[in-house]
Amino acid sequence: KTKKQNGYKLQTLTSWLLKQEQDGVIESELTIVISSISMACKQIASLVQRAGISKLIGGQGAVNVQGEDQKKLDVVSNEVFSNCLRSNGRTGIIASEEEDVPVAVEESYYGNYIVVFDPLDGSSNIDAAVSTGSIFGIYSPNDDCLSLVDLEDTTTLDNVEQRCIVNVCQPGNNLLAAGYCMYSSSVIFVLTLGKGVFSFTLDPMFGEFILTQENIQIPKAGKMYAFNEGNYQLWDDRLKEYIDHLKEPGPNCKPYSARYIGSLVGDFHRTLLYGGIYGYPRDKKSRNGKLRLLYECAPMSFIVEQAGGKGSDGQQRILDIQPVEIHQRVPLYIGSTEEVEKLEKYLS
Numbered sequence: 001k002t003k004k005q006n007g008y009k010l011q012t013l014t015s016w017l018l019k020q021e022q023d024g025v026i027e028s029e030l031t032i033v034i035s036s037i038s039m040a041c042k043q044i045a046s047l048v049q050r051a052g053i054s055k056l057i058g059g060q061g062a063v064n065v066q067g068e069d070q071k072k073l074d075v076v077s078n079e080v081f082s083n084c085l086r087s088n089g090r091t092g093i094i095a096s097e098e099e100d101v102p103v104a105v106e107e108s109y110y111g112n113y114i115v116v117f118d119p120l121d122g123s124s125n126i127d128a129a130v131s132t133g134s135i136f137g138i139y140s141p142n143d144d145c146l147s148l149v150d151l152e153d154t155t156t157l158d159n160v161e162q163r164c165i166v167n168v169c170q171p172g173n174n175l176l177a178a179g180y181c182m183y184s185s186s187v188i189f190v191l192t193l194g195k196g197v198f199s200f201t202l203d204p205m206f207g208e209f210i211l212t213q214e215n216i217q218i219p220k221a222g223k224m225y226a227f228n229e230g231n232y233q234l235w236d237d238r239l240k241e242y243i244d245h246l247k248e249p250g251p252n253c254k255p256y257s258a259r260y261i262g263s264l265v266g267d268f269h270r271t272l273l274y275g276g277i278y279g280y281p282r283d284k285k286s287r288n289g290k291l292r293l294l295y296e297c298a299p300m301s302f303i304v305e306q307a308g309g310k311g312s313d314g315q316q317r318i319l320d321i322q323p324v325e326i327h328q329r330v331p332l333y334i335g336s337t338e339e340v341e342k343l344e345k346y347l348s
């Protein structure tokens with residue numbers, strides 16, 4: 001009887017966060033930051049779902065019925081994310097893929113947390129209604145960094161801007177929380193507070209994220225690989241050998257299956273649930289790969305490690321890398337522990 005009753009008990013993201021707060025996993029202030037992010041994700045989900053229809057009313061580069069310029073969805077998503085974070089009163093600095101430099105939140109609303117995010121990753125998929133996602137990471141301000149900056153020194157960069165850059169450039173090891181929201185056949189919000197990985201599905205009937213998976217563990221190994229093989233000829237020979245091995249693993253072994261959406265959130269989410277490996281390597285043209293350390297690779301690596309997997313640049317743990325600039329790129333290999341370790345052996 002009790003079991004059946006529990007089956008009907010839906011837990012929302014809000015009530016789950018409050019429980020984490022009660023259990024001492026997070027501070028109440030962080031709950032507010034995460035709630036505002038989930039609010040931004042709900043708004044972006046609705047924008048993404050209506051993308052085709054909005055285009056009919058006024059295409060990009062065109063003027064809509066109110067006479068406003070129609071903006072690209074990634075620009076609008078950035079505004080939605082920034083506005084939610086600026087108005088929560090708990091965020092101090094925000095850094096986005098869409099902004100050249102991190103920005104300080106206006107003093108009246110100033111808080112302590114630093115939020116890094118990619119508001120709409122994989123947006124080239126939008127026109128075909130293929131999965132996209134938002135990615136975020138949350139840090140507390142780094143006091144060591146603050147003391148490095150002479151706030152009286154106006155001869156270098158603008159003070160505020162410099163303070164922001166120094167504060168944001170933290171290794172993934174310092175992350176307090178990270179997550180993503182996938183806009184796909186379902187809208188799924190995946191979150192870690194450094195104690196396991198939890199997933200919430202947006203219930204379109206109630207407009208609430210409902211807890212659907214607790215303590216997600218990535219399979220130790222998995223026979224799916226997700227790389228953009230169109231770049232094969234530009235890759236290092238050792239990487240080519242690794243990929244060739246996946247296709248021809250030996251006489252009695254089945255080859256791996258290729259799966260590639262070209263949308264990090266979607267490719268990562270599948271890898272998290274089914275196991276395998278996702279990779280965006282460096283190549284002859286892009287010496288550091290394509291993906292950004294701060295708001296793509298580090299949050300995803302924090303999540304994968306919390307699920308028992310690995311995130312690597314081929315040599316070292318992504319979370320150990322100290323960023324030197326905001327939009328720094330790094331090669332990324334992420335997924336099941338055994339698969340990432342196998343790749344590291346090939347590259348070493």
Ligand code: AHM
Pocket residue numbers: 097118120121122123124228262263264265267290
């Ligand atoms: P974006 O931040 O400009 O959207 O680019 C990131 C995306 C990832 O979602 C995806 O994994 C990758 O770029 C795909 O790149 P490619 O088309 O080179 O395979």
Ligand code: MG
Pocket residue numbers: 097118120121122296
């Ligand atoms: Mg991106």
